Amino acid sequence: MNENKNISIKDVAKHANVSTATVSHVINGTRFVSEETKRKVHQAMDDLNYRINSVARSLRSRKSHVIAFLAPILASETSNFFFMSVAAGIQSVLKQNNYHLVLSDSHEELEFEEDEIRMLSSQMIDGLIMAPASRECDYDQHFGDYPVVYIDRVPNNHQRDSVLVDNKTVSKEAVQMLIGKGHKRIAFLSGPHTLTTTEERYEGYIEALTEAGIAVDSQLIRIGEVTLSNGYQLTDVLLQHDPSAIFVTDNVMAMGVMSYLQEKSIRVPGRIAVVAFDEFQWTRITSPPLTVIEQPAFELGVKAAEVMLERIENANAPRQEHRLTAKLIVRQSS
Amino acid sequence: MNENKNISIKDVAKHANVSTATVSHVINGTRFVSEETKRKVHQAMDDLNYRINSVARSLRSRKSHVIAFLAPILASETSNFFFMSVAAGIQSVLKQNNYHLVLSDSHEELEFEEDEIRMLSSQMIDGLIMAPASRECDYDQHFGDYPVVYIDRVPNNHQRDSVLVDNKTVSKEAVQMLIGKGHKRIAFLSGPHTLTTTEERYEGYIEALTEAGIAVDSQLIRIGEVTLSNGYQLTDVLLQHDPSAIFVTDNVMAMGVMSYLQEKSIRVPGRIAVVAFDEFQWTRITSPPLTVIEQPAFELGVKAAEVMLERIENANAPRQEHRLTAKLIVRQSS
DNA sequence: TAATGATATGTAAACGTTTACGCGGAATCC
DNA sequence: GGATTCCGCGTAAACGTTTACATATCATTA
Numbered sequence: 144m145n146e147n148k149n150i151s152i153k154d155v156a157k158h159a160n161v162s163t164a165t166v167s168h169v170i171n172g173t174r175f176v177s178e179e180t181k182r183k184v185h186q187a188m189d190d191l192n193y194r195i196n197s198v199a200r201s202l203r204s205r206k207s208h209v210i211a212f213l214a215p216i217l218a219s220e221t222s223n224f225f226f227m228s229v230a231a232g233i234q235s236v237l238k239q240n241n242y243h244l245v246l247s248d249s250h251e252e253l254e255f256e257e258d259e260i261r262m263l264s265s266q267m268i269d270g271l272i273m274a275p276a277s278r279e280c281d282y283d284q285h286f287g288d289y290p291v292v293y294i295d296r297v298p299n300n301h302q303r304d305s306v307l308v309d310n311k312t313v314s315k316e317a318v319q320m321l322i323g324k325g326h327k328r329i330a331f332l333s334g335p336h337t338l339t340t341t342e343e344r345y346e347g348y349i350e351a352l353t354e355a356g357i358a359v360d361s362q363l364i365r366i367g368e369v370t371l372s373n374g375y376q377l378t379d380v381l382l383q384h385d386p387s388a389i390f391v392t393d394n395v396m397a398m399g400v401m402s403y404l405q406e407k408s409i410r411v412p413g414r415i416a417v418v419a420f421d422e423f424q425w426t427r428i429t430s431p432p433l434t435v436i437e438q439p440a441f442e443l444g445v446k447a448a449e450v451m452l453e454r455i456e457n458a459n460a461p462r463q464e465h466r467l468t469a470k471l472i473v474r475q476s477s
Numbered sequence: 478m479n480e481n482k483n484i485s486i487k488d489v490a491k492h493a494n495v496s497t498a499t500v501s502h503v504i505n506g507t508r509f510v511s512e513e514t515k516r517k518v519h520q521a522m523d524d525l526n527y528r529i530n531s532v533a534r535s536l537r538s539r540k541s542h543v544i545a546f547l548a549p550i551l552a553s554e555t556s557n558f559f560f561m562s563v564a565a566g567i568q569s570v571l572k573q574n575n576y577h578l579v580l581s582d583s584h585e586e587l588e589f590e591e592d593e594i595r596m597l598s599s600q601m602i603d604g605l606i607m608a609p610a611s612r613e614c615d616y617d618q619h620f621g622d623y624p625v626v627y628i629d630r631v632p633n634n635h636q637r638d639s640v641l642v643d644n645k646t647v648s649k650e651a652v653q654m655l656i657g658k659g660h661k662r663i664a665f666l667s668g669p670h671t672l673t674t675t676e677e678r679y680e681g682y683i684e685a686l687t688e689a690g691i692a693v694d695s696q697l698i699r700i701g702e703v704t705l706s707n708g709y710q711l712t713d714v715l716l717q718h719d720p721s722a723i724f725v726t727d728n729v730m731a732m733g734v735m736s737y738l739q740e741k742s743i744r745v746p747g748r749i750a751v752v753a754f755d756e757f758q759w760t761r762i763t764s765p766p767l768t769v770i771e772q773p774a775f776e777l778g779v780k781a782a783e784v785m786l787e788r789i790e791n792a793n794a795p796r797q798e799h800r801l802t803a804k805l806i807v808r809q810s811s
Numbered sequence: 812t813a814a815t816g817a818t819a820t821g822t823a824a825a826c827g828t829t830t831a832c833g834c835g836g837a838a839t840c841c
Numbered sequence: 842g843g844a845t846t847c848c849g850c851g852t853a854a855a856c857g858t859t860t861a862c863a864t865a866t867c868a869t870t871a
Contacts, residue, residue, distance in 0.1 A: 496820065496821045496822075497822095498820075498821060498822080498823095499819090499821075508819090509818080509819070510820085511818090511819065514819080514820080533826090535826095536826050536827070536828090537825075537826050539826075
């Protein structure tokens with residue numbers, strides 16, 4: 144039971160009286176080996192408690208079977224919620240295909256992100272799925288020669304595969320629902336437009352208003368840092384311009400909104416209606432429960448992983464862009 | 478600009494008119510190299526856009542500078558909240574020490590967990606920080622020869638380093654606080670006792686009661702699956718036994734509790750007081766805001782990473798067990 | 812001036828796999 | 842019965858680093 148020295152394929156070969164090639168082929172099923180020999184090899188592997196060294200394997204085969212997922216997973220509670228679901232989706236399909244997932248965090252900051260990409264590029268990964276921290280980034284020179292799939296958001300003029308949510312359509316739908324209930328002064332509260340998602344949601348909002356013949360009031364549109372306290376403050380500001388509904392495109396800001404309304408005992412939806420983004424468990428226990436847009440986070444991950452595997456199979460296939468549809472869940476807050 | 482062939486240390490050496498040894502030593506600073514030569518090497522690396530192949534490096538040096546974190550991060554919203562904070566803590570110290578973090582998910586299931594360990598063991602990691610899915614597990618034979626640090630929970634008879642929360646003390650404190658406010662019938666709601674954390678919280682609850690001379694009523698103690706809906710149902714059951722307060726040791730079950738109380742319009746804390754575990758943003762926007770026990774999740778990660786690095790430095794240092802203290806945050810629900 | 816030491820660098824063998832070749836023997840063919 | 846095919850497996854060269862050992866140059870010393 145000497146654990147210091149790792150037993151290698153050579154030891155197994157010797158113990159089974161075969162060549163290293165045979166052992167390797169038994170392990171990988173890459174060429175025919177007689178049943179008898181297979182048995183001997185497996186016996187030897189068991190006897191010696193052999194475990195393959197995947198580092199050596201990667202070095203030689205130039206494949207790691209590892210896909211990296213780079214996203215702002217640790218940045219805040221919101222994003223970690225969302226992106227963890229995405230990760231779960233990715234994981235589920237990778238696992239089936241014998242790939243592994245490594246999670247990497249960008250902190251939603253460009254500098255961090257670049258660091259991580261640099262690190263990943265030397266780490267030998269077979270592919271990278273990422274949600275860029277800003278639309279204004281261009282990492283093409285930093286990427287290694289693995290495929291990249293953008294998820295949830297994309298950089299401005301990218302040439303890669305992407306898997307996104309149909310933000311515009313669902314946002315439009317949500318605002319139209321509010322309009323249908325008679326709301327005319329609908330506020331829009333979001334984070335900075337450096338993310339394509341935010342931009343798209345904004346477009347949906349605008350389009351719904353203009354199609355309904357409602358003038359856009361810039362006083363009712365507020366952009367700010369994505370935090371609870373900022374949501375709180377901006378709600379205070381917004382209320383000075385007399386909205387009858389608020390459409391918040393971010394989950395954590397929505398907490399700020401709710402916290403303000405609750406603290407000031409402002410009736411929801413009587414005095415003001417609220418529609419937010421992202422379906423998490425807590426949105427059901429606010430009073431009243433929140434009307435939200437549920438993003439298909441898990442499915443987003445599944446799709447991205449599938450696209451990635453296809454891309455690995457065929458490097459020259461035409462570029463894909465997928466749009467998954469989100470779902471409006473109407474509860475009592477609207 | 479031919480990207481197909483990766484440029485290696487040999488190419489750099491040739492381009493700079495030095496040996497591969499020199500290039501390697503320049504990269505790692507492992508022996509003296511004259512300024513002039515250093516300059517040439519750096520020049521060559523820049524010219525060729527050289528990126529080190531860390532797989533080859535790992536193979537040769539038998540060090541990967543990668544620490545794995547295995548926990549139920551994707552299992553549910555609760556745990557992903559908590560363990561992501563832990564991960565952030567780990568990450569922060571690893572980053573400073575030039576180590577990398579890979580996140581691995583156990584789904585809170587033993588089978589999954591074993592799979593992941595098997596995979597990690599062949600993946601060449603320098604250490605493993607893990608939160609075991611159950612106290613009744615023994616992976617010692619599956620582990621490779623890297624150090625293991627248990628975090629948040631431990632298996633029954635382990636011999637490793639561990640970094641834990643002082644669950645018992647803080648739980649006792651919480652229950653004592655309730656007792657101090659006159660509560661005598663305090664319910665205990667938790668997940669199954671297969672986790673040491675749950676067990677410890679239970680002990681704190683019991684000790685607080687007995688020290689105060691309050692008889693333990695088994696009808697007021699409910700164990701169940703850790704879900705919102707189960708929290709909801711068990712609250713219904715508990716209320717038939719007339720408690721004046723509920724101590725919920727799990728965050729997602731707490732949502733179930735709150736959702737029930739809210740739906741039935743039961744006054745909190747007037748009719749019933751609630752104390753829950755884990756401080757997340759949403760606990761501030763329930764009505765009323767929740768009294769919770771805040772676990773030092775980030776600090777837990779920091780400590781675990783520090784312990785890991787020490788252990789890597791010195792394999793024979795005495796075993797460490799750390800207990801970090803949690804904090805009771807009293808809000809309106811109690 | 813020969814020996815010594817210090818200084819700066821080079822040579823080549825590992826690390827544990829995968830895989831392009833090749834080879835011996837049995838079976839098949841004409 | 843010689844040529845051909847097929848079957849099952851072995852040999853050894855990579856993959857890109859790190860690192861023990863060796864070496865060449867030069868200044869210093871006796």
